[in-house]
Amino acid sequence: MSLPLIALAIAAFGIGTTEFVILGLLTGVADDLGVSVPAAGYLVSGYAMGVVVGAPLLAVITSKWPRKPTLIMLMGIFIVGNVLCALAPDYLSLMAARVVTSFSHGAFFGIASVTAAGLVVPEKRGQAISLVFAGLTLASVLGVPLGSAIGQALGWRASFWSVAAIGVVAILALWQWLPLSLPRNEGGIMGEFRVLKEGSVLLALGLSVLASISMFTVVTYIEPMLSTLTGVGGLWITLIMAIYGLGLTAGSILGGRLGHRALMPVLMKLMLGTGVILVIMSFTLFSLVPAMLTIFLWAAISFAIMPLLQLLVVDQAAEAPNLASTLNQSAFNLGNATGASVGGVVISAGLPMHTIPLAGAIVIVANIGLTMLAWRVMQRRSARRQAEYDAAHAAATVS
Known part of the structure; x- marks a missing residue:
């Protein structure tokens, strides 16, 4: 299995985890920040709208940048966003941090899909892209339940610290395994x-x-x-x-x-x-x-x-x-x-x-x-x- 594709899948795993891990933490977030559970649920919607609106703009801005540094930069935004979530003092700060994190989501998957397809021979492009998506699906099976369990045991902020740690592992994998000479x-x-x-x-x-x-x-x-x-x-x-x-x-x-x-x-x-x-x-x-x-x-x-x-x-x-x-x-x-x-x-x-x-x-x-x-x-x-x-x-x- 290609190490560059595994690096992309690790990053996808972290991004998929942070999107939905909050579903198992809504009550704790609502109680801690003094908002209703439905209001806490809007943190999911805010993330999704950040992907819909903001991510394409970031993709255009980075369109001529070399792909390896761009992917690493996007994971840097992911880490910063999750750290801000863990430190958020109030509801609005947490919402803003979720939106910041979401910018990395759409832009990363867009560029990662193109990169994965370019790393293999034409007849293997579908498998390469599916491996990136496999990181996303593994997040549903493993990342979200584990993140929720950490949040239930140690508090919801611990979940975001854990996801930020996944981002650090992803950056190291991208730096080590992704070739520098990727087409732009x-x-x-x-x-x-x-x-x-x-x-x-x-x-x-x-x-x-x-x-x-x-x-x-x-x-x-x-x-x-x-x-x-x-x-x-x-x-x-x-x-x-x-x-x-x-x-x-x-x-x-x-x-x-x-x-x-x-x-x-x-x-x-x-x-x-x-x-x-x-x-x-x-x-x-x-x-x-x-x-x-x-x-x-x-x-x-x-x-x-x-x-x-x-x-x-x-x-x-x-x-x-x-x-x-x-x-x-x-x-x-x-x-x-x-x-x-x-x-x-x-x-x-x-x-x-x-x-x-x-x-x-x-x-x-x-x-x-x-x-x-x-x-x-x-x-x-x-x-x-x-x-x-x-x-x-x-x-x-x-x-």
Whole structure:
């Protein structure tokens, strides 16, 4: 296994941990800072919006910087942000520190995806990107539970000190293992923004938004669905969430293995499989063992889509890969927030809990339609570019 890719995965593990570790610390944070639990919950939203809004700007600013120093600098921001979280004297300070930390998230994953793809031969690019995402999924399985346990035992500030320590390990790994002679994007800032005029790039970002909406419509409400429908709680919830995390890890590996194939047909098959499993889940949630099996399969197949979408964006935005792949992280986070709202609408409408997976299935079916549209647009773009190349080659031959 490539040491540079492992270094990127370690950093991804730390970033994934800091994003969601606060979910297990909300009560302690709220009590210590004198705010309500819902107000503490906004610390998650503040982080997500920092990724959506701030990270692309940072990616553009650093677009012409050498990639190794840029990645190390971003992990430096990550460490500073987590230290500020640990030292925050009040709620507003903690919110500001979370937003600062979030800037490293989107920009890091965007640049790391492009870097990982450039470290391997073309047919291995999907696997390389999936390894970076594997660090993110491992954070769900290991980092977040351990961080929460540290916070419960030693206080919530200890969790952020621990995550900052992971950042130090990541910087050392990046410094030691990442080659210095990584390619940089040679385009200017305006070139970075011009790529957003391409319909294929915008459609690829739209696919990421809908895929994330479908996932977070369901995963946000896993605990109340299991409590209400499956009739379990406590340690069973923890076990099932661990199974979900293992499914994410399996999905990351699966996505990597499929990355060398024709992306659009693979994406449509995975989306169709996700939709079918979500429909089945609406029935299996009433029984423990079928629920656990279905949740694992859903996590694996739905998350296999994510590294493939990141690869798709990198391919479609070759002129500005840093900005586009960072925007893809913003797209994922926008989908996270929207998906939670979609599930909340289902509950607020008085519909039964088992219809939440059906809502996720409807979103993913819509994404299949958008994928078909995107495929046609990308084929036309490819044909246009080939015609332009042939015309230029013919003119050069004549001259």
